[in-house]
Amino acid sequence: MKSKLVLLSIVFSLIFTNSIFADPKQLVGADANYGEHLFGECVTCHNSTGLGKGIPKITGMKTSQFITKILAYKSKEKENAVMQMVAERLGEEEINSLALYLSKLK
Amino acid sequence: MTKIKRRTFVGLAAATTTALSMPSIAFGALPRVVVIGGGAGGATAAKYIAKDSKGAIDVTLVEASKRYYTCFFSNLYLGDFRAYGSIGHNYYGLAVNHGVNMVHEWALSVNNAAKKVNLGSGESISYDKLVISPGIDLKFESVNGYSAEAQSKMPHAWKSGTQVQLLKNQVKGMKKGGTFVMVPPPNPYRCPPGPYERVSMIAHQFKKSNPTAKIVILDPKNKFSKQGLFMEGWQKHYPGMIEWISAETHGGIKKINAATMEFETDLDTFKADAASVVPAQRAGRIAMNAGVNKGDWCPIVPASMQAQADENIYVLGDASIAKSMPKSGFSANSQAKVAANHIRGSLTGSKVFTPRFANTCWSLVATNDGIKVGANYKATAEKIDKTSGFISKTGEDSNLRKATYEESIGWYSGITSDMFS
Ligand SMILES: Cc1cc2nc3c(=O)[nH]c(=O)nc-3n(C[C@H](O)[C@H](O)[C@H](O)COP(=O)(O)OP(=O)(O)OC[C@H]3O[C@@H](n4cnc5c(N)ncnc54)[C@H](O)[C@@H]3O)c2cc1C
Numbered sequence: 049m050k051s052k053l054v055l056l057s058i059v060f061s062l063i064f065t066n067s068i069f070a071d072p073k074q075l076v077g078a079d080a081n082y083g084e085h086l087f088g089e090c091v092t093c094h095n096s097t098g099l100g101k102g103i104p105k106i107t108g109m110k111t112s113q114f115i116t117k118i119l120a121y122k123s124k125e126k127e128n129a130v131m132q133m134v135a136e137r138l139g140e141e142e143i144n145s146l147a148l149y150l151s152k153l154k
Numbered sequence: 155m156t157k158i159k160r161r162t163f164v165g166l167a168a169a170t171t172t173a174l175s176m177p178s179i180a181f182g183a184l185p186r187v188v189v190i191g192g193g194a195g196g197a198t199a200a201k202y203i204a205k206d207s208k209g210a211i212d213v214t215l216v217e218a219s220k221r222y223y224t225c226f227f228s229n230l231y232l233g234d235f236r237a238y239g240s241i242g243h244n245y246y247g248l249a250v251n252h253g254v255n256m257v258h259e260w261a262l263s264v265n266n267a268a269k270k271v272n273l274g275s276g277e278s279i280s281y282d283k284l285v286i287s288p289g290i291d292l293k294f295e296s297v298n299g300y301s302a303e304a305q306s307k308m309p310h311a312w313k314s315g316t317q318v319q320l321l322k323n324q325v326k327g328m329k330k331g332g333t334f335v336m337v338p339p340p341n342p343y344r345c346p347p348g349p350y351e352r353v354s355m356i357a358h359q360f361k362k363s364n365p366t367a368k369i370v371i372l373d374p375k376n377k378f379s380k381q382g383l384f385m386e387g388w389q390k391h392y393p394g395m396i397e398w399i400s401a402e403t404h405g406g407i408k409k410i411n412a413a414t415m416e417f418e419t420d421l422d423t424f425k426a427d428a429a430s431v432v433p434a435q436r437a438g439r440i441a442m443n444a445g446v447n448k449g450d451w452c453p454i455v456p457a458s459m460q461a462q463a464d465e466n467i468y469v470l471g472d473a474s475i476a477k478s479m480p481k482s483g484f485s486a487n488s489q490a491k492v493a494a495n496h497i498r499g500s501l502t503g504s505k506v507f508t509p510r511f512a513n514t515c516w517s518l519v520a521t522n523d524g525i526k527v528g529a530n531y532k533a534t535a536e537k538i539d540k541t542s543g544f545i546s547k548t549g550e551d552s553n554l555r556k557a558t559y560e561e562s563i564g565w566y567s568g569i570t571s572d573m574f575s
Contacts, residue, residue, distance in 0.1 A: 085507050088202065088491045092484060092512075093561075093568040103564025129544040130514050130528055130561070136542060137510070137530055 075111075075144035083149025086142055089134070111151045118143050184212040185501040188271050188281040190261045190440055192217030192245060194226075195287030195470030195486035197573040202494035204252040210502050214255040214279055215248060216271065222574075223314040225345065226483045227566050230518060232322050233355030241314070247575035264444035266464055283497050286446065286461075287470040287486065288438025289313070290344050293450075296434035297337065297410060304412035308337075308429040311352075312344065324428040325356050331366040332427030335417055337407065338373050339432045342451070344472045344481045346379035347527070349432060351517040354384065357392040358520055370424055371398045372407055372417055379480075380517060380527055386548045387519035437473035451475045456533035457509050459493040468493045476511075477537045478529075485513045487569055492533075509533045516562035522552070524559030 094106045106114070120126035121135035138146070189200045192215050200215040207213075223242045230236040248254040260274040264286075270278045292310060294301045300308070309324070311317040328334060334356060338349035353369055360367040377400070378384075388396045405420025410431065417424040436442075436450035446452045446461035452469040453462040454476065461467040470493055471486030479485040492509040499506035514528030529543030546558065 081505065082507065084206075085495060086510075089488070089510065089512060091568060091572045092487050093514075093565045095564070095568045095571050101564055101567065102560040102562070103568060129526065129546075133528060133530055133542060133544055134512070 075148050077141035078144035078148040079141075080145065080149045080152060082141070083145035083147070086138075086146050087149055090146075093130070106150065107153050109150060111147045114147050114150055115143060118146075184210065185282045186212045186214070186280060187283045187285065187497060187501070188279050189213065189215045189285040189287065190271065191287040191289060191438065191471075192219075192222060192248075192256075193287060193289050193471065193486070194224075194483035194569070194573065195472075195490045196285060197222070197245075197248065198487045198490035199285045199287065199468075199470060199494050199497075200254045201248055201252050201573065202491055203497055204248075204254050206494065206504075207498050207502060209253065211498065212255070213253070214257055214281075215245070216257045216259060216261045216273065216279070217245065218258065218260045220244065220258050223318075224483070224566075224570065225312070225314045225348070226569075228311065228314050228318045229348065229351045229355045231318060232325065232352065233358045233518065235355075235518065238319060243570055243574045245574065251575065261440050262443075264440065264467075266445060266467070269466060281466075282501060283466055283468065284444070285468045285470060285490075285493060285497070286438075286441050286444060286452075286473065287490070288440045288473055290435040290472045290481075291438050292432075293434040293436055296340070297407060297431055299410040299412065300431050300433055301412075304410075304431075307412040307415070308410070308426075308431040310432045311430060312339075312348075312432050312435075321430055325359050326363070328360075328364060328367060328428040330364055332364070332368075333425065334360075334367065334369045335415075335424055335426035335429040336369060336371045337410075337417070337429070337431040338371065338375070338378070340374040340434050342481065343432070343435045345515070346480050346482075347384075347515055347517045350378055350380065350384045351519075352430065353396060354387065354391075354517070354519045357388065357395050360395065361392055367395065369396045370426075371396065372404055372419060372424065373398060374401050374407065376400045376402050380525060380545065382548050383525045383546055384517075384519065387523060387525070391520040391523065435472075437469075441469060441473045448475075456536070456538045457492075458496040459489050460496070468497065478540045479511060479513055479531055479538050480515065482513055482515050483569060484515060484565075485511070487572065488512050511538055514565070516558065516565060518559060518562065522556040522559050524555055524557075524562050526558055526562070 093103050118135050121131040124132055187203050189196045200213050204213040221242050221244050227236050227241050245256050249256045261271050263272045269281050272278045309317045309321040311321040336353050407419055409418045415426045437452050441447050441452050446463045446467050452474050454469050454474045459468045461469050470489045472481040488511045498504050511531035516526045518524055525546040527545040530541045531538045532541050
């Protein structure tokens, strides 16, 4: 229920605002420090320096692409048991914070 | 809808001010964290405290070895899927990239009142907060007849290193059509699916070079992790080679004899041509010395990983009672990040976030046949509670199993770079 609402609000903003994610200020509730902290969970598997063999590299990913993928895992449209589980407990604030932090990474 | 809290950035200046205002810290000195054990828990904790505090905390890592050979993927080395060198790592990145003070010595004892760690060399190091992540010690005596002396005849290979090399050598040299006996440990132990992945990798070796060999598993348990998946895989890839005998069926291992390679049970006496015996386990000795254990393991505060017995000590990884998380490298890495955030918060006043824990364990059953199990956890007052999880399914498509195996390779590279670079 709660996650559906979060999903809806993000999906709506995706549909109705053209280039919303180009401007990090519009990432609702985003906090880069929180994003950096949460990113710790990603790098257990996503190599932040290497080639991304077996598991894709996520640094350098476009903000909009990142959000679309996470939402697709959250709705279970996109397959992968680990990523579905990771996305499951990410709310809007978490997704946006991660997106903001990722956008600042080179 | 998630409630949005405002978070403030605590920069270096603010952090230092907070630290200096703390009475226990001398003027001009940085708060000190000492980490004992540079494995999955300790290396991660040392790195994250140093990295995130950006110089505001002095971090020392006490690790006996100069090179850390992971237990994870040591089974893949047994099966010829990895070279031995590829599972060894050094501490260059922690020292050079993150400014962690590396001390390659044994921590001998902890003086909780004086907040000091005494080293093998006779030196001692002071701490404001101490992290203990020493992994496990083996309770050799838990298997009647097994001992530190017998370990080269029947390697446990449960702490990686030369024991794993020795085991591989014995597997490869086993006589044609011989019997390999595997004795897994009783619960709780490091890496629940580990013994069964090991059997899979040994079977993979035998299939190539010794196809009439047999593997007998004398289990002190009546069920095991990913059982349905392993059993299905053994049937498929190694039909007739592996026999798993539960405690109920063999009635208990009464005695083993390393000289004659015999395993005495109620059911029968089994004679082995090669064997691996993994005894029961307990937290690494230094945890007992610091007095943070209760019996074999260390109770912790779920939200922070602080020892229940001493708020200035954090216990991570295998040594802790992190129920319901399994004892795995992934778990230790996840717990280390929770502890690092909490330690930094208490020493510099930085924001402490709601703890989030996770684990996934991949296992390899045969070439391109990977399986996995994972869960999310949250801290409650009593324990680290599972909130959701998944496990591979029997009868899965071979492409999915191949992708799962490849994912495990990605994970290995991810976690080791997270720990060491
Ligand atoms: C065969 C096998 C396969 C495994 N596979 C996986 C897997 O696929 N995935 C997974 O997540 N986990 C796996 N594991 C489990 C994983 O290895 C452990 O859970 C993990 O290493 C625990 O981390 P830790 O920090 O508690 O201890 P460790 O990683 O063991 O680190 C402890 C370190 O402390 C040092 N130390 C101890 N005492 C002292 C002292 N007094 N002074 C100085 N240094 C000290 C030791 O030298 C060691 O380097 C596997 C284990 C085995 C045995």
